Amino acid sequence: MAFDYEKFIRPGKLPHIWCPGCGHGIVMKGLIRAMDTLNLKKEETAIVSGIGCASRLPGYIDCCTLHTAHGRAAAFATGVKLAKPEMNVILVGGDGDGTAIGGNHFIHACRRNINMTYIIMNNYIYGMTGGQFSPCTPTGHKASTTPYGNPDPGFDVAKLAIGAGATFVARGTAFHANQIDKLIAEAIQHKGFSVVEILDDCPTTYGRRNKYKSVIEMMNRLKEVAVPVKAAEKMTAEQLQGKVLTGVLHKVERPEYCEEYAKVIERAGGNK
């Protein structure tokens, strides 16, 4: 029997705003399957986003949803989670929202290791505003504001998250749809701040400027560059040139923020 996505979708809120060929819908379906696998209660789950195409996702899902301001998802979500640690808090957003204007909140959420899951849909571009380059646009690539090619070096989102202290970091792609729900489910189950980067595509504002003739071509690129971490172990540095590792990249245990704050309350005598 086909999976019933409807039970998590808000009645009357579709169709979504995403362009044909955009991978955000694939990620949303993955998130829904993960929520179903883990049997998350909708009333006890908050989905928080910033601004941008990917940040419109919460509106379609029938939970407590918070569409905040540009880049601020992690900081709003930190407030929700600290006030109600029993809630499941999931953040969604794009690469510009999360790593540029929201970069500070992102790295500090990683540092605190607060028990939330952040799904970053990395399509290498600011899509909603018409295709300006983001901190994830590869050097040399074209955007509406890099007509001669991007002079900036890009971020590696996963490395950034690991460096900042996230205790679970995974990467998938919009092409590898069947892996997305598994990565997200594992991230949600992990105690601490978990980051799932999904390499995504934006045919409308990125693809057409960078000589991708079709969505299929963009998807094929995702298929070609992705190398599962296990497979990468058997590959040489030369073979890994230009490839991107996928799967669970980092998983460690470290004290979780809300639990640590509960100890503060205990020490202050606030549990009486």
Next chain:
Amino acid sequence: MSKKVGFLQGNEAAAHGALYAGCKFFAGYPITPSTEVSEVLSIELPKVGGKFIQMEDEIGAMAALLGGALAGQKALTSTSGPGLSLKQELIGYGCIAEIPCVVYNVMRGGPSTGMPTGPSQSDVMCARWGTHGDHATIALMPASVQETYDMIVRAFNLAEKYRMPVHVLPDEIVAHMRERIEFREPGELEVIDRATPTVPPAEYKPYDTKFGDVPPLAAFGSGYKFHVTGLNKLPDGFPTTKAEYVQAEEERQIRKVTANIDEIVEFEEFKLEDAEICVVAYGSTSRSARYAVNEAREKGIKAGMFRIKTFWPFPDKQIKALAEKVKGFIVPEMNLGMCSLEIERCAQGKAQILGINRVDGEPINPEQILEKMKEVK
């Protein structure tokens, strides 16, 4: 039983007032001259099971504050000028999404870093218009340590009642001076909690005007699922660009304050019955003004004071009425004439307006006000 008393700074009193009001959530960022609020609440909140978080920046603090408030908590942040500038983005979010919270901003000099330890009253317009777009503002002006305590409680009440961010704007003198204070007994001051929905979750809409201009607000995690956005929205919380909804929603959000202006606006009239000279003052400046008025009366000068306790919404009606009665207004303020402009707007040329304006980090003293009275014709 004798009352519990203390010898507190304004900032410390603010923290204790917040606790009295039932504040269980604080998010802030260190900034002079408001940091004592954070320091006291970092000690006191965990004692009552509340949450204190120091965020990575001022914007993050405002965001976490709104998140905590949406999760059902009474939430406070404290800051000062540069922090208020940074918080404006999300103060606007609190206005449009209608999330109750209190922003305690200690006024120091500016613009920019200005004089971090000097007193000022130059954030009154920043509090009113700092965030972009049309919106209502409530801003309270304490003049003593006791009043700071009491006004924080009132600020929470107004925030909860009208579902919006409320400012408390002490100047640095009020925030840092020490005075005797009485801690309020339970029940002594009114404490208002936000209205929560009575309808079943399936019927709940976070902006349902069926329940009036201030619809009930459910908490995340309380069994109600709903959507919150910074976009213009429909009663169900989802974005809209439909002209008739956007216009009506914007007007309703402002009407929450304008329709209740007599309840929100508080002020003190001091020796104004027969006054020919009216000193309009607020915050610590009103203390010099009171002294000056008493001195003037001893000299036979018919002077009085109108003390602004609620700066926003501005006491238009009261100033208009006074303009019909008095010869002149003297407006001492630690800025270059922000309140004077409001008085001009209200007085409509019917009385003389003389400003006393200092931005040098020194308080306005009674002698300056007495001297200025000679210029009233």
